[in-house]
Amino acid sequence: MSQFNYFNDMSKQLNLDGELKNQIKPRWQRKMDNSINNSSMMNNSKLSISYNSSYVSALANMTVNNPNKTPNKQTYAENASKKKTPNDKKSPGRKTPTPNKNRTPTSKCGGDRFIPNRGATNFELGNYLIKQEQQKQQENNNEKNSDNNIQKSPNDKIRAISEALHGVDITKKRILAYQTKAPAPPEDHLNPLKVVYSTKTPMSMKSGSRYIPTIPERILDAPDIINDYYLNLLDWSSDNIVTVALGQSVYLWNAGTGNIEILFENQGSDHTCSLSWIEEGRTLAVGNSNGAVELWDCVNMKRLRVMNGHSARVGSLSWNSWLISSGSRDGNIIHHDVRQRDHQVGTSNGHSQEICGLKWSLDKKFLASGGNDNIVNVWAAEGTSGTSSTPLHVLNEHQAAVRALAWSPWQSNVLATGGGTADRCIKYWNINNGSCTKTIDTMSQVCSILFSKNYKEIISAHGYANNQLTVWKYPSMVKQVDLTGHTQRVLQLAMSPDGSNVMSAGADETLRLWKCFAEDLTVKTKKSAAKDKTSFLTKQSIR
């Protein structure tokens, strides 16, 4: 029997003209079935199968149509609507292919699509002009007046173009130029500003008369150091302690033992803007972002005093025995007498913008201040009130903010100043008459200058392009050596009390210690020997 059953089935399948038996039953029959079986499971499952297959085919369709895997929203929606099954999860409204579509062009770099940047286009104006033109065309068509059309169009066109390009109606304006033009620069002229922009290999090292190590003795981490040209965040005390402000905290680094201590941490959004040791060491003056000057005892780690007075941050400080002068963003210099209850003894007002450099001369007779207004003021010391109310000299030859200031230890009347990016010069001034005695273009922003105590040399710190420290012979200003290593501009220099080491703080969050002014041992022994000799001689002569 089974073989007959098989045969029957086969013939049913092959016979196309025969009665449809395995197909979906007519409606009346289904109803009857339902009533008989009281269960519609079979039919339902059949339906769902047919839906699934259509969904699969839709997906297949999609992938074939879009080989670059960007689901085309339209075809997807079409396919989705085709299936017509109220399936919540896969309804076209919910599953939005748009984010995917948006992402593809950016993620696929170097794709074949050109995406124009229309940032510079004025759409509204363009739309308006186009609309207007269309309107006009319609009007012209209506009028059918060809003469008028020809007469109108060229002027209109010019006006429309000029309006679109320059925003002004050119027919109402005139642009005039003088016929004889200015002469062109000489053919071989090379823009001297190239140094500001181009990174070159360090300039050839001039072999100086002595050996200067070109690699730093030590590199310390300085995380979060504030990269601000107008702040002074490093100083080295006579007790051999380096203080540096990193982020909101102020740290002390003992250069002898290598001990690191945190002095204090600012609260809230305040931060330290300047640091300066009193000459005797031990007491540190701190300039604040809210305009206060604080005094700290660094042996007992205690704050001694808060002295208010400024309306803006204090970016520079300088001591003159018991007098501390503070330069602020408000352009004022205030002299505080730290011994008195009424500490504010004098104010010097000579800058219109932030003061970023402030230095008392070594003999304490003059105060030099450099500001963001490109001016260096020299003030004469005056009794108890700090300085005179008007500057002795106003030196305005720098073309940029002046932060680097240094007084010569050999001649009390010589001041060295260095300007910022637009200036790049180190200038020497004779303070007795206020004249500039020498100018050297350093090809880079000057951030700091120091005179060496041990040699007749100066060291300057620079920014872009090489971020180097440069040692110069004084007064010839022959370059001795470039000390490179910082990967960003050098913000500040500080010299050790014995004058042999220089510490540089870079915007690359490192402090580097350079042993560039170490005294030559042979010279030293010779000197001491000579001293001995003379003492011996004097002894003899006394006898």
Add this chain to the structure above:
Amino acid sequence: MSKQAIKNSITLKGSAAIIKEYLNYGVNSILFQRGIYPAESFVPAQQYGLTILVSKDEKIKDFLKNVLSQAEEWLALNKVEKFSMVISNVSTKEVLECWDFRVDSERNDQNKDPNVDPTNPTSSKELKKIQAEIGAVMRQIAATVSYLPLLECICSFDLLIHTLKDCDIPDNWNETENVSIKNSQVVNLKSFSTGLHKLDTVVSYKMTD
């Protein structure tokens, strides 16, 4: 009445002279700061409490003198809208940078005083204050070096004056067309005013990439 006499006042002519002076120093400063001419051809001059480098090239001096004296004349008649200093590549003539000095006349915001003749307006702004304002602009011009792109090729400059239509064209002057810079970036600098004229300084330059 005696108060009236000592009160300092700037006439339209005086205001034009102040602007002429500013343009002269401004253009010279730009020429130096942008390195268009060799640095050796400049000499320092003291103005606005600053040291401004001024070209000593006779031809440049002549050119500026001619253009600016004519400009002053038009300024005094309030016929100028804008000065443009156009810096272009000598060989390709491509415009690389354009400094616009826009002039706005400011006569209606004051001079409600019935004593003042409306045809001859004056300003009571202190000269010192104006010069301080100009000094601030000059400093900004010097500071633009840090962000403007390097002019690597040999460049020349020209001055265009945008005037009203009713302005006569004198001898040796020509009408030209406006310049435009492809892919430009615009930076507004500080502005200053004499009380009669307000001057905005704007630099537009070609982006390198």
